[in-house]
Amino acid sequence: MSVQIEDAVQNSAPRIGKGGAPPPGRRRGTGRAAGKAPYLLLIPALAATAVFLGWPMVRNLILSFQNLNMKQLIQHLTEWRGFGNYSDILGGEQFWRVTVRTIVFTGVNVVLIMTLGVLIGLLLARLGKKMRLVLSVALVLTWAMPVIAATTVFQWLFDARYGVVNWVLDKLGWHSMAHYDWVGSQLSTFFVITVLIVWQSLPFVALNLYAATTTIPKELYEAARMDGAGTWKVFTSVTFPFLKPFFLATTFLEIIWVFKAFPQIFAINEGGPDRLTETLPIYAFTEGVGNLHFGMGAAISLLTIVVLLGMTAYYLRLTLKQEEDEA
Template sequence: METPLPGTDPGPVKVKTGGGPEIPSARAAKAARRKALTPYLLLLPAVVATLVLLGWPLVKNLVLSFQNLNMRQFIQRVTEWTGFHNYQDVLGGEEFWRVTLRSVLFTGVNVILIMALGSLIGLLLARLGRRMRVFLLIGLVLAWAMPVIAATTVYQWLFAERFGVVNYVLDKLGWHSMADFSWTSSQLSTFFVITWLIVWQSIPFVAINLYAATTTIPKELYEAASLDGAGAWKSFKNVTFPFLRPFLFATTFLEVIWVFKAFAQVFAFNQGGPDRLTEILPVYAYIEGMGNQHFGMGAAISFLTLLILLGLTSYYLRIVLKQGEDEL
């Protein structure tokens, strides 16, 4: 065995076997293999839980989408395979494409409002004093923590036709025609209330996280910008925004996913009415599947919804990655 020089790291113990080349000892090799496998072992519980809780239901939904299943087949436990018939019916009808366009527009409007207002409030938090910041943060956390159905119920009461607070206030302010206005009587007014609800619920996430991101910006950069004569707008453009850009991209990505699948708010507020004019894809899949008892059809719509969401998010991620490469 070779003797290491004084003051040097001997490294893994090597053993000579006869006159052949030196090889690492079995103990060192075993430790190296264990070290290499550690990250995968730590990820294994999360991967297994994801496959069980998400992967298996997704596979079952995909299998169901190739079947004709209603209450008769369900009770008799009869499996009727129809191939791509459900997908042909869905993609061949105009209703699916109208709901898809409505869902994309609904998501776009909500995400724009959420990111704009949430970013402004987040920047405001960074400029407020400690007491006012804590007070505003408590209000944001309370709004964020309210359960979705509870918040939807509160908005139903606020915008109620006869005894709603909103109609009462508008009537007192001079808009007497709003005294008995029904916010659920038209597509536009229903979407207005639902949008307000979703934006109100989503702003705290954006604002709090953006405020947390502003705390990572070094103060020296603002001092250097002020010494160069930069005003508030130039400081924001050249210092604040470059640091916040990755956060804004990641948050927008999450908000697109969250708003696109906002089933609870839309269904609980008015069940997709009036006349199914406020249905978005998750609500459309539920009503066709559970409401009309066309379970195979509902499964096909839900799987197509997943594909559309994956397409939207992959397109957005491609833009983000391309911009990241350009910056490098």
């Protein structure tokens, strides 16, 4: 048996000629071609990205320097404003109010999503096979539901006259909620939107973190319990260190997903009432398409990207700094 293993190792090992040179039968250009292969494989993806994402971004950038409305569109006029659109946006109070509102809205949703997602992920790890299968199927069905379809369901649930939520609250004794208008005020509208977005986001976080728990060796749990560690101590010393890379990556993705949420907010109340629930994507659409200020809308959309990049860069900086301190 040992002879066979040695023969296999010798046969699989690369043959090297005299002085460390490759064998005569091997061409020197083969290694260079192999090194370029990954870059060649990236060309189709980079080309598609440049066409479908890069070019629209360039067009949007050009549009943001123009004064474009229905008059210019009909007459095919091009009126350049330079940085006029940007100065009007940054000089007004509306943009900064919407920006702060968007950041707070994103933070609240991400905290709720990650907290509940971790709890459900840990619950999946502790359930039996049958109950785990039932809960996993429910999560997958929730995740697979189209965004507009889910938003329509929530509109019916929270409808003022025929909504199930008002009916249940009325039956439980809160008779003042029988015909409550959930989209009539800023806080109640944000409550409905938050419940909707958290409900849609939980399956991704829960299933992702549950998959991460399957990589944790069971011997570590046994050793921690033998040392007298309780449930919280086991989580902080064993579970979370293994989940941390998945947790940070998932949080990063959720920040992006919640920040750019558009169909849920627009379909619920179009940023109302009185534009009090507008976030930056809704604000850009309202100014660009709703008010027919296309140059202004383009400038707001680019500023939205800048704000998102700033948030994600700050988060990544904190993450990298924390990893360096732990190392």
